[in-house]
Amino acid sequence: MRSAKEPIPILLLLVCAWMIAGTFPVPLSLGALAATAPAKGKQKVDANASVKPGQAVSSNTIEMRQSSASGTEVLDPMHRSWSSAPASSIALQAQNVVTPYGGGSIKAVLVKSLRLPSGVAFRFEWKDDTRDNDTVHQTKFRDAVAIEFPLGTTNDTVLAMGSPHGPVDIWHWKADWEPDAPVMNEKPYEKDVDSPSIGSAQSLYRRLHVDSPQEANTAQGAGGPASGMYNLFPQSAHKSPVEDIVAIGISSVTTKPERFQTLKGRGIWRQGSWHVAIYKPLPDKSDDTCPQFLSGSSINTAIAVWNGASQDRNGMKSLSNWTTLKIR
Amino acid sequence: MSRVWNEQLKRWTTYPYDLPEEYDFQWSAVFNINRCIACQTCTMACKSTWTFGKGQEHMWWNNVSTKPFGDHPRGFDAKLLSMLPKGKTIFEAAPEGERVLGYIPDDVDYDYPNAFEDSTCGPHIGAGQFQEINVSKSQTQDKQWFFYLQRICNHCKKPACLAACPRKAIYKRKEDGIVLIDQERCRGYKKCIMACPYKKTFYNTFTKTSQKCIGCYPRVEQGETTRCIAACVGKIRLLGNIEDEKSPIHYLVHKAKVALPLYPQFGTEPQIYYIPPRWVNTKFLAMMFGNYDEGKIKHAVKTYMNARHDVELLGVLQLFGTTQQIVGSYEIINRSNPKEAKVRAFDLKGQELFVVPIYPKVEVHLTKDEQLNITDTEKLASLDIRHDTNTPWRNQY
Numbered sequence: 001m002r003s004a005k006e007p008i009p010i011l012l013l014l015v016c017a018w019m020i021a022g023t024f025p026v027p028l029s030l031g032a033l034a035a036t037a038p039a040k041g042k043q044k045v046d047a048n049a050s051v052k053p054g055q056a057v058s059s060n061t062i063e064m065r066q067s068s069a070s071g072t073e074v075l076d077p078m079h080r081s082w083s084s085a086p087a088s089s090i091a092l093q094a095q096n097v098v099t100p101y102g103g104g105s106i107k108a109v110l111v112k113s114l115r116l117p118s119g120v121a122f123r124f125e126w127k128d129d130t131r132d133n134d135t136v137h138q139t140k141f142r143d144a145v146a147i148e149f150p151l152g153t154t155n156d157t158v159l160a161m162g163s164p165h166g167p168v169d170i171w172h173w174k175a176d177w178e179p180d181a182p183v184m185n186e187k188p189y190e191k192d193v194d195s196p197s198i199g200s201a202q203s204l205y206r207r208l209h210v211d212s213p214q215e216a217n218t219a220q221g222a223g224g225p226a227s228g229m230y231n232l233f234p235q236s237a238h239k240s241p242v243e244d245i246v247a248i249g250i251s252s253v254t255t256k257p258e259r260f261q262t263l264k265g266r267g268i269w270r271q272g273s274w275h276v277a278i279y280k281p282l283p284d285k286s287d288d289t290c291p292q293f294l295s296g297s298s299i300n301t302a303i304a305v306w307n308g309a310s311q312d313r314n315g316m317k318s319l320s321n322w323t324t325l326k327i328r
Numbered sequence: 329m330s331r332v333w334n335e336q337l338k339r340w341t342t343y344p345y346d347l348p349e350e351y352d353f354q355w356s357a358v359f360n361i362n363r364c365i366a367c368q369t370c371t372m373a374c375k376s377t378w379t380f381g382k383g384q385e386h387m388w389w390n391n392v393s394t395k396p397f398g399d400h401p402r403g404f405d406a407k408l409l410s411m412l413p414k415g416k417t418i419f420e421a422a423p424e425g426e427r428v429l430g431y432i433p434d435d436v437d438y439d440y441p442n443a444f445e446d447s448t449c450g451p452h453i454g455a456g457q458f459q460e461i462n463v464s465k466s467q468t469q470d471k472q473w474f475f476y477l478q479r480i481c482n483h484c485k486k487p488a489c490l491a492a493c494p495r496k497a498i499y500k501r502k503e504d505g506i507v508l509i510d511q512e513r514c515r516g517y518k519k520c521i522m523a524c525p526y527k528k529t530f531y532n533t534f535t536k537t538s539q540k541c542i543g544c545y546p547r548v549e550q551g552e553t554t555r556c557i558a559a560c561v562g563k564i565r566l567l568g569n570i571e572d573e574k575s576p577i578h579y580l581v582h583k584a585k586v587a588l589p590l591y592p593q594f595g596t597e598p599q600i601y602y603i604p605p606r607w608v609n610t611k612f613l614a615m616m617f618g619n620y621d622e623g624k625i626k627h628a629v630k631t632y633m634n635a636r637h638d639v640e641l642l643g644v645l646q647l648f649g650t651t652q653q654i655v656g657s658y659e660i661i662n663r664s665n666p667k668e669a670k671v672r673a674f675d676l677k678g679q680e681l682f683v684v685p686i687y688p689k690v691e692v693h694l695t696k697d698e699q700l701n702i703t704d705t706e707k708l709a710s711l712d713i714r715h716d717t718n719t720p721w722r723n724q725y
Contacts, residue, residue: 096425099425100425100519101425101426135516137435138435138438139432184382184534231513234537314515
């Protein structure tokens with residue numbers, strides 16, 4: 001689809017260049033177009049550097065390479081340790097199995113994976129023209145990415161959220177759980193949509209009448225609307241932008257208990273692409289809520305990307321088929 | 329998709345889930361539009377009880393708006409009516425890949441909850457001209473009209489919010505039919521907000537979850553009415569169990585047929601029933617309360633206007649706002665002798681709540697201004713107060 005659309009602007013540019021400058025060297029104008037991809041210093045050593053995110057060269061395997069990098073280092077999606085990992089471009093399709101249907105606006109995601117002494121890490125990169133990390137407003141939705149693994153011994157379960165006999169583990173990164181995402185103000189009278197943002201997070205508040213004491217407003221505090229509940233969403237500051245989820249079928253997505261929430265992540269949106277790193281400290285051998293990522297083994301995995309600008313959420317997402325993760 | 333019977337539309341419709349054919353208890357209420365003065369006491373009772381928190385500023389689980397132009401969120405009904413093909417429910421008209429037809433209102437739609445307050449509708453009345461009001465007929469449409477519409481969650485029998493939730497985080501309680509959103513399971517997908525035709529589920533911008541009217545279930549569990557109903561100054565609201573044939577709600581809706589559901593054509597079987605306003609265009613009311621059937625409106629208005637001669641209906645109307653307990657059943661005492669006729673109310677357990685006269689004795693205190701020598705004795709004496717109003721005992725005070 002994308003490759004069919006691309007020749008038009010190239011052709012237009014070439015025609016314009018030819019009209020203006022006469023005999024303008026063709027390779028130069030093509031090179032200028034390619035330069036819109038993020039420029040990186042050491043891309044030459046990357047074995048799959050030729051595969052750009054969004055490019056429809058699809059793969060059905062992801063290779064998890066050994067690396068001596070630390071967890072902190074791989075949490076920076078731009079860190080050089082990622083350049084040693086081979087990249088796989090995973091094709092994504094719209095979800096049209098279970099209502100509500102949706103997704104399809106993200107065609108592919110570039111995936112890299114590393115096995116560190118302290119854990120495992122994944123890096124996702126996909127083209128998205130808009131950075132959607134605002135869930136404060138009614139009609140806004142977040143950008144997100146998730147990776148799914150079958151749990152237990154089968155290694156083969158239902159792709160769509162697992163089954164009661166084959167549960168799945170899902171690592172779900174959310175753009176609005178990043179520390180710099182817009183949040184509601186503590187003092188709505190002083191700041192609102194029209195005021196400049198204060199601090200790193202952009203503060204938002206609609207022009208609404210507020211006459212309740214602000215101390216009554218802690219969502220999870222005593223008497224708050226979500227008090228006594230275990231739900232990670234009603235938090236103004238998230239410990240991590242990545243949620244660890246277990247599911248046993250459609251509509252069964254459940255946040256794992258607090259003690260299992262060890263995932264870390266970092267997402268950077270730059271020049272029309274998301275670059276997201278997810279890091280999981282090596283799980284305890286007795287922990288059966290997470291794959292063990294044993295060296296030399298292969299496990300199934302699947303990836304989904306949500307585009308907030310296309311109103312993606314829940315099953316409305318672009319998703320991959322089962323993809324083999326080869327652990328070196 | 330399951331085939332389900334829609335009692336309000338009297339036909340089979342579709343719904344994503346199987347539903348029980350009957351409920352033991354269905355939380356339902358009758359709102360008498362004719363008596364509402366839009367004081368918003370109900371609105372504030374609800375707000376100060378349930379939605380005073382951060383992220384809930386735009387939520388009005390209870391709101392009273394001026395029809396035909398106002399409502400909250402802005403123009404929700406006009407918008408959905410324009411989207412909905414006539415003769416189809418929102419489930420039947422769902423687009424490919426969706427379970428329900430709907431839309432998500434924008435921020436600004438929530439920002440002016442009382443827009444168009446007291447704005448009238450109708451032809452221009454020129455300078456020096458006055459509106460004629462004629463109450464002698466069974467129904468008179470005023471030239472210029474508006475009315476107040478009191479809205480809370482309808483706790484529908486076929487809830488669109490429940491149907492649309494991809495997580496099954498919304499459920500309808502077996503014991504009382506109240507529809508609730510599980511705040512632990514909700515992940516703020518806003519499919520319920522898109523689906524609810526009455527726009528009575530709201531996205532909490534702070535908790536990132538959706539929240540809605542909870543039917544004051546902690547009160548209902550104690551046999552008490554909701555906050556909005558208990559606080560109603562105009563005594564326009566009555567809560568009960570429509571499934572129980574002894575309930576006054578069952579009588580008003582199914583026997584007297586004086587109370588009608590709001591937008592039954594949406595197909596969710598809403599459980600708030602309205603006694604339509606007497607002075608409003610019948611065609612407009614038929615669109616709102618009658619599934620375009622003007623006959624239903626005419627019957628309801630005529631029956632209501634005739635309440636003074638209908639001892640049971642007038643008796644049931646005395647139950648409105650008289651107690652904070654839910655009236656489970658009632659009986660009419662001395663039905664054949666209007667002077668002695670009384671209504672006795674019982675709670676849900678069958679315990680007597682109160683007895684009130686249906687046609688109470690009326691004392692008329694005539695006044696005379698000695699200085700100006702003004703009396704209206706003749707006129708007052710000629711008035712048969714018992715036959716002049718369906719709430720005669722207000723004249724005692």
